[in-house]
Structures are given as C-alpha cells and as structure tokens.
Amino acid sequence: MTVSPPKPRDIPLNALRAFEAAARLGGFAAAGAELGVTPGAVTAHVKALEAELGVALFERQAKGVALTALGQRCLPQLVGAFDALAAAVQLLRAEAAPRxxxxxxxxxxxxxxxxxxxxxxxxxxxxxxxxxxxxxxxxxxxxxxxxxxxxxxxxxxxxxxxxxxxxxxxxxxxxxxxxxxxxxxxxxxxxxxxxxxxxxxxxxxxxxxxxxxxxxxxxxxxxxxxxxxxxxxxxxxxxxxxxxxxxxxxxxxxxxxxxxxxxxxxxxxxxxxxxxxxxxxxxxxxxx
Amino acid sequence: MTVSPPKPRDIPLNALRAFEAAARLGGFAAAGAELGVTPGAVTAHVKALEAELGVALFERQAKGVALTALGQRCLPQLVGAFDALAAAVQLLRAEAAPRxxxxxxxxxxxxxxxxxxxxxxxxxxxxxxxxxxxxxxxxxxxxxxxxxxxxxxxxxxxxxxxxxxxxxxxxxxxxxxxxxxxxxxxxxxxxxxxxxxxxxxxxxxxxxxxxxxxxxxxxxxxxxxxxxxxxxxxxxxxxxxxxxxxxxxxxxxxxxxxxxxxxxxxxxxxxxxxxxxxxxxxxxxxxx
DNA sequence: TTCTAGGGTTAGAAATCCTGAGGGTTGAGA
DNA sequence: TCTCAACCCTCAGGATTTCTAACCCTAGAA
Structure with missing residues (x-):
C-alpha cells in the first residue's frame, strides 16, 4: 500500500526512442547508428529507462544484448507508436515545404x-x-x-x-x-x-x-x-x-x-x- | 536545386510534444500545465519547431494563440501518434509493475x-x-x-x-x-x-x-x-x-x-x- | 482606467545528453 | 592457442538542451 514512487514521473521520450531502436535493431551499436549517437549514449538511455521502470529490458550478454520477455511483449506497441510519430513528422515536413x-x-x-x-x-x-x-x-x-x-x-x-x-x-x-x-x-x-x-x-x-x-x-x-x-x-x-x-x-x-x-x-x-x-x-x- | 537544409536534421521529440499539447489544448499555458513546465518553456519549444520547419504553426494573438491552417492539417496525425506512444508507455509500466x-x-x-x-x-x-x-x-x-x-x-x-x-x-x-x-x-x-x-x-x-x-x-x-x-x-x-x-x-x-x-x-x-x-x-x- | 489573462522576452541555473577513452567478454579464423 | 573483430560497459568531462523566474506587452472586461 506504500505510495511506492511518490510521483509516477513521466518517461523521457528520448530514452524510449533509444530503447525502441535498440530493441528493433537488436543492438546498441546499431541503434546508435540509426539515431546518430554513440553506443554509449544508447546504453545510458536504456539504463535510465530500466531504472525508471525498475525492470531489466535487455539481458546483457558478452556478444550483444537480447530483449527480455517483458521487452518483447512491449516492443510492437512501441514500434507502432514511433512509426506513427515519424509519419506525422513527415506530414509536417511535407506541409511545411511542399516543393x-x-x-x-x-x-x-x-x-x-x-x-x-x-x-x-x-x-x-x-x-x-x-x-x-x-x-x-x-x-x-x-x-x-x-x-x-x-x-x-x-x-x-x-x-x-x-x-x-x-x-x-x-x-x-x-x-x-x-x-x-x-x-x-x-x-x-x-x-x-x-x-x-x-x-x-x-x-x-x-x-x-x-x-x-x-x-x-x-x-x-x-x-x-x-x-x-x-x-x-x-x-x-x-x-x-x-x-x-x-x-x-x-x-x-x-x-x-x-x-x-x-x-x-x-x-x-x-x-x-x-x-x-x-x-x-x-x-x-x-x-x- | 540548392541543397537547402544541408542535413534534414531530425526534430526534437520534446518540441513536437510541446506543439502537440499546445495545439490540442489551445494554449501555451494549458500545454505547460499538462506537461508540468512553465508556459515559457512551451513557447521556446514551439518556436524551435517553427524555426526548424521554417513555417508558422500558430498565429499569435494578443489573447491566446490560434493554429494556422497548416497546423490544423497536421494535428490529428500528431495527436494520434502521441496517443499511441502514451498507450505503449502504459503497457510498459503495467508489464513492469503489474501489482x-x-x-x-x-x-x-x-x-x-x-x-x-x-x-x-x-x-x-x-x-x-x-x-x-x-x-x-x-x-x-x-x-x-x-x-x-x-x-x-x-x-x-x-x-x-x-x-x-x-x-x-x-x-x-x-x-x-x-x-x-x-x-x-x-x-x-x-x-x-x-x-x-x-x-x-x-x-x-x-x-x-x-x-x-x-x-x-x-x-x-x-x-x-x-x-x-x-x-x-x-x-x-x-x-x-x-x-x-x-x-x-x-x-x-x-x-x-x-x-x-x-x-x-x-x-x-x-x-x-x-x-x-x-x-x-x-x-x-x-x-x- | 485598472485589472486580468495570455504571450513574448531574457539571463542564468539545472538537467539532460553526448562523446571519447579505457576495459571486458566472446566467437571466429589463422 | 592466439589474435582480431564485435559487441557491450563504465566514467568523467563538457556541450547542449531545457527550465525557471522575472520582466514587459497587448487586448478585453470590470
């Protein structure tokens, strides 16, 4: 009954995006490449997200990482959401500069x-x-x-x-x-x-x-x-x-x-x- | 034919979210309240987004702001995308702490x-x-x-x-x-x-x-x-x-x-x- | 007129975010 | 077995973003 996290703080969008990319691409290096940052930055974001949720999203292995079952359950929704977001941004760009x-x-x-x-x-x-x-x-x-x-x-x-x-x-x-x-x-x-x-x-x-x-x-x-x-x-x-x-x-x-x-x-x-x-x-x- | 913006830099997610909130709620003050920041922060985000796109998204009036036609065309997609994102986050939270x-x-x-x-x-x-x-x-x-x-x-x-x-x-x-x-x-x-x-x-x-x-x-x-x-x-x-x-x-x-x-x-x-x-x-x- | 609500500025402080270097572990190929 | 190539991790700065706080401005209402 404890008020566990006094405030359900909201999750940083960038951390979410980093997790989504890493999960979708199957690695922090690949995610970093897609996002245009170093793998270290992805590491930090994922870790922040895991700390916020209090759960491990990846299993770290010597060679690469693997999504946990929990991560796999949530990934499709997340990918879909970011796809929709990207589509909205494209629309915005196209409307702003149609030529x-x-x-x-x-x-x-x-x-x-x-x-x-x-x-x-x-x-x-x-x-x-x-x-x-x-x-x-x-x-x-x-x-x-x-x-x-x-x-x-x-x-x-x-x-x-x-x-x-x-x-x-x-x-x-x-x-x-x-x-x-x-x-x-x-x-x-x-x-x-x-x-x-x-x-x-x-x-x-x-x-x-x-x-x-x-x-x-x-x-x-x-x-x-x-x-x-x-x-x-x-x-x-x-x-x-x-x-x-x-x-x-x-x-x-x-x-x-x-x-x-x-x-x-x-x-x-x-x-x-x-x-x-x-x-x-x-x-x-x-x-x- | 000029390579107008040498790099199609990607848009900051937070600026997008601020715009979406301001557009949906019809004001910077309301958006700030929803996001838990001051109206000034929303102003800055929207301005950054407008600068990035090179288009005005709001018409500033003495009393409040009004979406431009362009903003209105893009809003539904954007709202939908952020709804999807929020839903994904809820799923993530629920999976992480089911009790x-x-x-x-x-x-x-x-x-x-x-x-x-x-x-x-x-x-x-x-x-x-x-x-x-x-x-x-x-x-x-x-x-x-x-x-x-x-x-x-x-x-x-x-x-x-x-x-x-x-x-x-x-x-x-x-x-x-x-x-x-x-x-x-x-x-x-x-x-x-x-x-x-x-x-x-x-x-x-x-x-x-x-x-x-x-x-x-x-x-x-x-x-x-x-x-x-x-x-x-x-x-x-x-x-x-x-x-x-x-x-x-x-x-x-x-x-x-x-x-x-x-x-x-x-x-x-x-x-x-x-x-x-x-x-x-x-x-x-x-x-x- | 005065008040109020809503926005726009600005500087500086705070938080976030990123890089770069150094270190491990593993698997593949020589 | 050894080396190399992929990965990932950590950590400490420092760059960037983001936020606040306090100010001004405008228009409509009282």
Whole structure:
C-alpha cells in the first residue's frame, strides 16, 4: 500500500526512442547508428529507462544484448507508436515545404549520376528544390525523412541495369591489349564494391588467374577521378562512368561487359500523389 | 536545386510534444500545465519547431494563440501518434509493475475517503500496492499514467451521491438551533467548492437571506480539521465527513441534506482485465 | 482606467545528453 | 592457442538542451 514512487514521473521520450531502436535493431551499436549517437549514449538511455521502470529490458550478454520477455511483449506497441510519430513528422515536413524533395542515395550515385542531371531538372521544374543526402545503405523509410531513394538493388523501379567493365584514361589504354595485361597496371577499386574485379574476372576471363592489385578507395567518385588522371584501371559501373566515356576522359580498353544481378533503383518512401513535387522528380529521373 | 537544409536534421521529440499539447489544448499555458513546465518553456519549444520547419504553426494573438491552417492539417496525425506512444508507455509500466495500481483523485478524497480505507484494502489484497496522486481535475486518460480515477462527476461508476449539509464540532452545535443562527458563526468553505453554501441555502432555506462568512481554505481536508477543532461550521460532503460523524468529532446540527447532481465516481483509464490488480482494487473500492 | 489573462522576452541555473577513452567478454579464423 | 573483430560497459568531462523566474506587452472586461 506504500505510495511506492511518490510521483509516477513521466518517461523521457528520448530514452524510449533509444530503447525502441535498440530493441528493433537488436543492438546498441546499431541503434546508435540509426539515431546518430554513440553506443554509449544508447546504453545510458536504456539504463535510465530500466531504472525508471525498475525492470531489466535487455539481458546483457558478452556478444550483444537480447530483449527480455517483458521487452518483447512491449516492443510492437512501441514500434507502432514511433512509426506513427515519424509519419506525422513527415506530414509536417511535407506541409511545411511542399516543393522540396529529399533524396537519399549512395555518395557515388549522388556525385556521378544525380549531380550531373540536376541542372536539367532545375530547368524542367524550377519551382522544385532538391535536397540530397548521401549514405551507404538505404534508410529505414518508416523513419528517415526522405521522399525518394536511389540505390543499387533488386525489385521495382529499376532505371538501368548495373553493367561493369574496366575503364581507364586513353593514355593507360594504350598499354592494354588483352585481359592479361591487367596484371601490369594498378587496378583501382572501391571499398564498398570490393568484389567488382573478382566478379568481372570470373565472368569475363574465368580461366585467367589474375590477381588485380592496386589502391582501394573509400569513395568511388575519387577512384573515378584517379582513373581519369591515369592512375590505373577501374572497374566501371556504366551508369556512373557514362559521362566520362562520352567525353572521352575514360575509355573501355576491352571487352566483356558483365551485367550484375541488380539495377539502379529509384523508389518512393510513401505513396506518391499525382502532381506532387515528388512525383514530378520521380517521373523526370526515371525518364532521363 | 540548392541543397537547402544541408542535413534534414531530425526534430526534437520534446518540441513536437510541446506543439502537440499546445495545439490540442489551445494554449501555451494549458500545454505547460499538462506537461508540468512553465508556459515559457512551451513557447521556446514551439518556436524551435517553427524555426526548424521554417513555417508558422500558430498565429499569435494578443489573447491566446490560434493554429494556422497548416497546423490544423497536421494535428490529428500528431495527436494520434502521441496517443499511441502514451498507450505503449502504459503497457510498459503495467508489464513492469503489474501489482501496482495508480489512482488519481482529488486531494480531499485522497485524504478523507481513500486513505482511511487503505489499511483494509491492504489486508484484503496484500500483494497489491497502491499509488495515489492528488490533483484538482481528472487527468487526460489517454496520456496520464493512471489506472483508476476517483472524482466527483456525472456518469457511470458512481459509488455514492454527493450529499451536503452543515457540520461542526459538538461544542459549536450547542449554539446552533436553526438555519438563521448560521449568521453568527464562521462558515468555513473550500476554494474549489465555493458554491457549496449558496447551493445548500438555496435548497434548504430559500427564503432566508443569509450571507455566510468565514475563512476560505484551499484544502478541504484542512477545513474539516478546523471544523473538528471548533473553528466554525463547514458544508460537509457526506462521503468526506462520514468518519468524523461516526466518531462524533463532527455533528450535523440541523437539517436538510441536499443531494447535488453528481456523484463520487470511480472509473478505469482502460479496459480492465478480469483478475488484474486494477480490477481487484476497483471492485473492492466499489463494494466498501 | 485598472485589472486580468495570455504571450513574448531574457539571463542564468539545472538537467539532460553526448562523446571519447579505457576495459571486458566472446566467437571466429589463422 | 592466439589474435582480431564485435559487441557491450563504465566514467568523467563538457556541450547542449531545457527550465525557471522575472520582466514587459497587448487586448478585453470590470
């Protein structure tokens, strides 16, 4: 009968959000990444929440954490609530800035595919402004404030297949006549697409036992720049090097073009209303 | 095409909550009261949100604020989301402390009606602990963390009618023989029930033109205490003075008992599961 | 006019929140 | 078995957010 907690203090919203993210994503590190904070901050929030409730929500294990049964019972409601909240925020944003379209995409796509098209898009729809955010992986569309996503992947809305083949500057190309010559030049690669060379070699020259060597870049656009400057041979993704091929800054010294089982996809975060700015941009990008 | 806001920064949850409360309640002062902060804090939150969105959400008028059209369009979603969030929190609390029942009630009821019953309730259900929070008005049940509400009002779940009549200590009663004698003794009253004397006189002695005078208390329980000490005559609410009448500390010197058009009501914030602690307490309080 | 209710400011204090460094534990692969 | 890579924890600052308190301002009511 004791008046246990004299005042049922209300729970900090941020702690709730941290718990929800950690529970949904199955770890504090992942939750921190989604929320844009360090895992330590998530730890603190979860601990505060547990202290407030007087119950353990996670079982700490050496490798990762596991939701307690209690946490599992409450999670669905919490996820639903935060989804609804995120949706409300999206509505608020859309109402506040109806002519702004937020696009999430890979850094490489942003710089090499999207950016060159923006001037024309501006001419075609001058009243619309575009906001581009680069990230390594498609965001959680129920939460992140984006209207369109542009990534490589499977499924609907493919703008183009992902076709790869070696490219280099014309001067470097002069030294290359057959696939075996690749052993003699630096083979540039991108950290996130580290498999490119193996995949291409496996399809284009399965019998050749070449081990491509060369610098690894963390930004594909940088690797492209280096290739243009004659630093070596890069595995080119058609959509991303097309402009340089047209201009002659890069050439494809030889051979087989390998089509990867994925495409450049553009999709909307939410149903798109006819005539909305998002629809205009989506239609325009799909057409060009 | 400018990358207008370089980063679509995410909106502070607390600012959203402040806006939602202000919009729903129609004022910053009311929102501050609900959230337990000063109006100035609400002002700051709303302003931060407006700055973030780049839009006005309220039209400031000299007397109060009014939602803009944009605010009105977004409000329902936002209210729904926070309702869902509150529900999730309630679930979390209930799961974390299933044997704790939170009751919201008037200070007077807490002290004079509920508190005397608690020892017996403890005997009847020793595994349940009760948390009592006193407040002037029933809380918003979709938001506030309570399981049961106990207030005067209309509707279902009435435990008793609200019957009022003058009470005083036996020594004071000796000097009172008829209603007119009230003019000669202090008439205690409570600030929140300031009408009590007028209502009772209007029904009990409509022709008498007595203007009751005496100290006004902000806590009814204090007024009761004073009446017991012989400080004057108090308009007693039957449920709240019953114990003192039984013990003889207070007596009803005369007359008519007036039944107000309201009762002492007990209701649950949410559907109550059979066998739950809330159900046990609700049933027990309704019976006693 | 004066009073009252409701908002807007501001500075400074309080609480919250975050980072960054250091430490553990475990499982996988060399 | 050893090392590495993932995780998580703690802790102490310090940055940021949030709140209060006291002030001013306006419009309508008494």
């Amino acid at each position: 702004v379209v937020h696009i999430a995409t890979l850094p490489a796509i942003a710089q090499l595919w999207l950016s060159p098209r923006l001037p024309q898009l501006r001419l075609a729809a001058p009243e619309i402004s575009i906001s581009i955010t680069a990230m390594e992986a498609p965001p959680n569309l129920k939460r992140a404030p984006f209207d369109l996503c542009l990534f490589y992947g499977h499924g609907q809305g493919s703008l183009a297949e992902d076709v790869i083949f070696p490219v280099c500057s014309p001067s470097v190309a002069d030294r290359l006549h057959e696939v075996a010559d690749l052993a003699d030049v630096p083979c540039l690669s991108d950290a996130t697409w580290a498999q490119d060379w193996q995949v291409w070699l496996g399809q284009a020259a399965p019998e050749a036992s070449i081990l491509p060597r060369g610098p690894v870049f963390s930004l594909y656009a940088l690797a492209v720049e280096e290739a243009v400057n004659g630093a070596g041979v890069l595995m080119g993704h058609e959509a991303l090097v097309a402009r340089h091929l047209e201009r002659g800054a890069l050439v494809a010294p030889f051979g087989p073009r390998v089509t990867l089982p994925r495409g450049l996809r553009l999709w909307a975060a939410r149903p798109v209303f006819r005539g909305s700015a998002v629809e205009v941009v989506q239609r325009w990008l799909s057409k060009v | 704790v029942v939170h009751i919201a009630t008037l200070p007077a009821i807490a002290q004079l009606w509920l508190s005397p019953r608690l020892p017996q309730l403890r005997l009847a259900a020793p595994e349940i602990s009760i948390s009592i929070t006193a407040m002037e008005a029933p809380p918003n049940l979709k938001r506030a963390p309570f399981d049961l509400c106990l207030f005067y009002g209309h509707g279902q779940g009435s435990l008793a009618e609200d019957v009022i009549f003058p009470v005083c200590s036996p020594s004071v009663a000796d000097r009172l023989h008829e209603v007119a004698d009230l003019a000669d003794v202090p008439c205690l009253s409570d600030a929140t029930w300031a009408q009590d004397w007028q209502v009772w006189l209007g029904q009990a002695a409509p022709e008498a033109s007595i203007l009751p005078r005496g100290p006004v208390f902000s806590l009814y329980a204090l007024a009761v205490e004073e009446a017991v000490n012989g400080a004057g005559v108090l308009m007693g609410h039957e449920a709240l003075v019953a114990r003192h009448l039984e013990r003889g500390a207070l007596v009803a010197p005369f007359g008519p008992r007036v039944t107000l058009p309201r009762g002492l009501r007990l209701w649950a914030a949410r559907p109550v599961f059979r066998g739950s602690a809330v159900e046990v307490v609700q049933r027990w309080l309704s019976k006693v």
